[in-house]
Amino acid sequence: MNKFNSISAPVIRRLPRYYRFLGELKEKGVTRVSSKELSDKMGFTASLIRQDLNCFGGFGQQGYGYSVDSLYNEIGQILGLEHSYNAILLGAGNLGRAVATHMSFEKRGFRLTGIFDIDESKVGAVIRDIPVSHMSGLEKFCFENHTDAAILCVPKSAAPELSEKLYQIGIRNYWNFSHYDLSVDHDDIIVENVHLNDSLMILCYRISAGEGEKL
Amino acid sequence: MNKFNSISAPVIRRLPRYYRFLGELKEKGVTRVSSKELSDKMGFTASLIRQDLNCFGGFGQQGYGYSVDSLYNEIGQILGLEHSYNAILLGAGNLGRAVATHMSFEKRGFRLTGIFDIDESKVGAVIRDIPVSHMSGLEKFCFENHTDAAILCVPKSAAPELSEKLYQIGIRNYWNFSHYDLSVDHDDIIVENVHLNDSLMILCYRISAGEGEKL
DNA sequence: TAGATTGTTAATCGATTAACAATC
DNA sequence: TAGATTGTTAATCGATTAACAATC
Numbered sequence: 001m002n003k004f005n006s007i008s009a010p011v012i013r014r015l016p017r018y019y020r021f022l023g024e025l026k027e028k029g030v031t032r033v034s035s036k037e038l039s040d041k042m043g044f045t046a047s048l049i050r051q052d053l054n055c056f057g058g059f060g061q062q063g064y065g066y067s068v069d070s071l072y073n074e075i076g077q078i079l080g081l082e083h084s085y086n087a088i089l090l091g092a093g094n095l096g097r098a099v100a101t102h103m104s105f106e107k108r109g110f111r112l113t114g115i116f117d118i119d120e121s122k123v124g125a126v127i128r129d130i131p132v133s134h135m136s137g138l139e140k141f142c143f144e145n146h147t148d149a150a151i152l153c154v155p156k157s158a159a160p161e162l163s164e165k166l167y168q169i170g171i172r173n174y175w176n177f178s179h180y181d182l183s184v185d186h187d188d189i190i191v192e193n194v195h196l197n198d199s200l201m202i203l204c205y206r207i208s209a210g211e212g213e214k215l
Numbered sequence: 216m217n218k219f220n221s222i223s224a225p226v227i228r229r230l231p232r233y234y235r236f237l238g239e240l241k242e243k244g245v246t247r248v249s250s251k252e253l254s255d256k257m258g259f260t261a262s263l264i265r266q267d268l269n270c271f272g273g274f275g276q277q278g279y280g281y282s283v284d285s286l287y288n289e290i291g292q293i294l295g296l297e298h299s300y301n302a303i304l305l306g307a308g309n310l311g312r313a314v315a316t317h318m319s320f321e322k323r324g325f326r327l328t329g330i331f332d333i334d335e336s337k338v339g340a341v342i343r344d345i346p347v348s349h350m351s352g353l354e355k356f357c358f359e360n361h362t363d364a365a366i367l368c369v370p371k372s373a374a375p376e377l378s379e380k381l382y383q384i385g386i387r388n389y390w391n392f393s394h395y396d397l398s399v400d401h402d403d404i405i406v407e408n409v410h411l412n413d414s415l416m417i418l419c420y421r422i423s424a425g426e427g428e429k430l
Numbered sequence: 431t432a433g434a435t436t437g438t439t440a441a442t443c444g445a446t447t448a449a450c451a452a453t454c
Numbered sequence: 455t456a457g458a459t460t461g462t463t464a465a466t467c468g469a470t471t472a473a474c475a476a477t478c
Contacts (some may be wrong), residue, residue: 008445010445011445013413013417015417015420016412016413017413019416020394020396034460035459035460041399043398047447047449048368048445050460051445053460053461054461058461060460060461061453061454061459061460062453063453063457063458063459064458064460065453066460078420079416080420080423081419083419083422083423095313096315097309098310098314099313102310102411103411108419109423110415148422149418173421173422175414183258185369190418190421190422192417192421194318194409194411194414196409197231197318198228198231198389200320200325201231201234202227202228202230202294202407203388203407204294205227205293207298207300207388207405208324209222223468225468226469249436250436251435263470263471266470266471268437269459272435273437275436276435276477276478277476277478278435279434279435280436280478281436299437370445380454413453
């Protein structure tokens with residue numbers, strides 16, 4: 001419950017995109033940028049960009065534009081990337097392993113502290129310096145190691161029971177790759193869903209509908 | 216360019232969710248459902264549900280509700296899941312392998328026909344009955360095998376050049392896991408993005424902002 | 431028939447765009 | 455100073471919700 005509480009969802013969803021484009025400009029050595037230039041690059045209107053950025057404060061300078069470097073940093077701060085939230089991964093199958101090895105958690109405000117699977121044959125394998133533990137040790141682990149968030153890479157069938165367990169343990173933040181809708185059971189949790197099936201079906205729809213525009 | 220051309224993006228993005236919940240009801244043996252019941256389950260208002268479904272036709276029956284089975288089938292049809300679009304996977308790293316092994320392409324309107332990687336050491340490996348080919352054979356493959364869509368699981372740095380090549384070959388539909396913005400270069404393509412970094416940063420923001428509501 | 435629930439129109443709400451005064 | 459570009463208010467647009475007549 002801080003000062004950003006009232007920021008609307010569409011604005012928040014655009015922040016990572018700003019962050020990405022500003023990062024690219026930064027790498028190229030660009031030091032200043034106007035909302036008009038960002039607009040051309042990113043495909044948002046300049047007006048929208050100014051509105052969005054102004055939700056958080058006047059980062060620009062009239063007649064000049066925005067400093068790429070400081071705007072990049074500001075957005076990083078707004079996103080909270082300086083945090084280091086402890087996250088555990090549930091499910092060390094293909095998807096879980098890919099997520100564990102593929103993501104730069106440290107650059108996104110997280111730290112991967114534990115990996116759990118129910119399959120004995122996976123226990124002991126080491127992914128990114130972290131050994132896979134058996135699910136039975138989950139409770140003890142969370143008791144001994146403060147855990148901020150859980151990454152759910154388990155099959156849909158395993159999700160209801162597991163998520164209830166995680167909730168009982170006290171975890172309230174979830175990055176959810178399972179196709180189960182966590183928010184059905186509790187409404188005092190934060191869930192960010194990655195529904196790959198849904199995404200693929202939307203692509204299918206758009207191809208089928210012969211639609212060429214962006215969605 | 217068909218009759219669904221005018222359906223708005225928010226409606227389309229909700230369709231897979233309807234499909235998912237109706238599938239669950241179907242499995243449970245439920246045969247009819249009212250917009251009110253769906254509303255309670257899914258967290259959309261009953262009004263929104265009726266509006267959404269009516270974009271595509273009057274599937275319901277006044278005083279009765281909707282037939283779970285036929286509504287499920289209708290939405291499947293609207294999504295175009297009966298298609299079998301040929302898709303190739305570019306990049307056989309952790310993420311690519313996870314996507315290849317994890318997804319039920321056939322249930323979502325696709326068929327995985329080829330896997331390509333630039334890394335010689337990955338060539339020859341077999342993922343889901345499909346051998347990984349070297350990227351150099353991409354053009355020939357697409358020439359000989361009709362290809363509808365490309366799944367991009369390559370690093371951001373490789374994406375601009377590769378996507379340009381794919382565009383030249385004639386591919387216009389993309390499921391994009393790379394962090395590169397494909398739509399920057401061409402606007403006559405369909406891109407469905409899965410930006411895992413963005414998703415993780417949004418979770419970080421929401422935890423940091425202490426926001427408990429759904430986004 | 432009476433009750434229930436849709437399909438659909440109208441009202442509201444919120445997000446985006448346009449415009450422009452402030453100011454660097 | 456003059457030109458450029460922001461911050462911010464007002465106008466527009468679109469999506470969601472509410473209401474209710476149609477009808478099963």
